[in-house]
Amino acid sequence: MLTPESNRLMDMSSREIRMPLDEVVAVLQDLNEFVVSLDRLGSRQASGTADEYTVGTFVADRDVARRLARARRVIGVALDAQLSEEDNAEIDALCDQGRFHGTDRATGPSTGRSG
Known part of the structure; x- marks a missing residue:
């Protein structure tokens, strides 16, 4: 059954948002780096040649949190x-x-697209 929210989402699904190409390319480069690297790290973990420390080091060394926050901000703007x-x-x-x-889901997340 469709709710009012799902009806609005369907209305929004055909809309387009324009973004500067240089910002889109920068976000895609970051996302590609993260997806490929995390896939490789996951494979290494599965084979026993990497552990949580290795993943944590990647996240810290590659400044993943800041770069993902930037991607969220670009889209949010x-x-x-x-x-x-x-x-x-x-x-x-x-x-x-x-x-x-x-x-804790009871307290909810503290997030924001623009931040």
Whole structure:
């Protein structure tokens, strides 16, 4: 059964957001690096040649948290500039439904797209 939220999501699914190509390329480069590297690290963990320390070192050395926050900010700025406050509030609410490590679901995450 479709809820009002799912109806709005369907309406939003055909919309397009424009972003500067240089920012899109930078985000894609970071995401590609993370996906390939984490896949390789996962394979190494499965074969016993890497452990959690190795993954933690990668995350710290490659500044993954800051770079992912930048990617989120780039997308958030484009959304904020091109969508209504209501649409952005709905997207923020959907993002808050994610699975967050180290948070109690009862208290909810402390997130924000733009930060």
